[in-house]
Amino acid sequence: MKEAEADITRQTETADRTRTRYPVMEHFYTIQGEGVHTGQAAYFIRLAGCDVGCWWCDVKESWDASQHPQIATTELVSAARESGAEFVVITGGEPLLHDLEALTAGLHEAGLRIHIxxxxxxxxxxxxxxxxxxxxxxxxxxxxxxxxxDELKVVVLTRKDLQYAEENAKKCPEGTRLMLQPEWDTPESIPLIVDYVKRHPGWTISLQTHKFLNVP
Ligand code: SF4
Structure with a gap:
């Protein structure tokens, strides 16, 4: 009897997942370009929709979720599983504008680790x-x-961002990986970061290597 109930629960969960759709700008297998996992193969799911509005954003086309197709969770999970990736990066846009319950349950069931x-x-x-x-x-x-x-990654344009990085780092758990990333179109931030990391070795530099490598 208990097994039958568990079966019904499983079927209901699968049905819910099939029904749950997300606005997706793109999903693809690639190499993680930035942060702690730089250089590792990962399946990227870029959810559409963002209400943050950074003026220097390089994915502005992701902001309006209505401009992107709604894709079923099951389709996203199958694509990620079939890619051969060991982990999935859910990004955006701002991915937490969406309830990620169904998507993360499906990806875990497929044996994939999930980063956001x-x-x-x-x-x-x-x-x-x-x-x-x-x-x-x-x-x-x-x-x-x-x-x-797990990882704090602060985009740096000016010296003020270094102070902002420290303010945020104070709120993170001990052991959080601390990264400073130059804004791509602001090369003058690079010497600032280099100098800062030399003086504060708890921080490391994150680079957008996918842009150098010309991978998506
Ligand atoms: S997608 Fe990211 S960088 Fe772009 S506006 Fe939203 S939070 Fe800022």
Whole structure:
């Protein structure tokens, strides 16, 4: 009897997942370009929709979710599983604008680890194995995300961003990987970061290597 009930629960969960769709700008198998997992093969799911509005954003076409197709969770899970990737990066846009429960359950069931890249400005949902917080002053992270952060990645344009990075780092758990990333079109941030990391070796530099390598 218990097994039959478990079967029904499983079937209901699968049906729910089939029904859950997400606005997706793109999903593809590639090499992680930035942050702690740079250079590793990963399946990227770029969810559409963002309400943060960074003026220097390089994926502005992701902001309006209505401009992108709604794709079923099962389709995304199959594509990720069939790619041969060991982990999936859910990114955006701002991926936490969506309830990630169904997507993360499906990906875990397929044996995949799940990473997320988020500004932390909307409530966390789903079950995620690695959280990269990239805080933005345009819409600050919610306090609830800080104890769960694995990697803090702060985009740097000016000296003020280094101070902002430290303010955010103070709220993260001990052992969080701390990364400073130059904004791609602001090369003058590079000497600032190099000098800062030499003086504060707890921080490391993250580069957008996918742009050098010309991979998506
Ligand atoms: S949070 Fe990310 S996607 Fe949204 S505007 Fe900023 S850089 Fe762009």
């Amino acid at each position: 890249e988020t500004s932390g400005s909307s409530p966390l949902s789903g079950d995620i194995d690695w959280i990269t917080l990239s805080p933005k002053r345009f819409k600050e992270p919610l306090e609830e995300i800080f104890p769960l952060v």
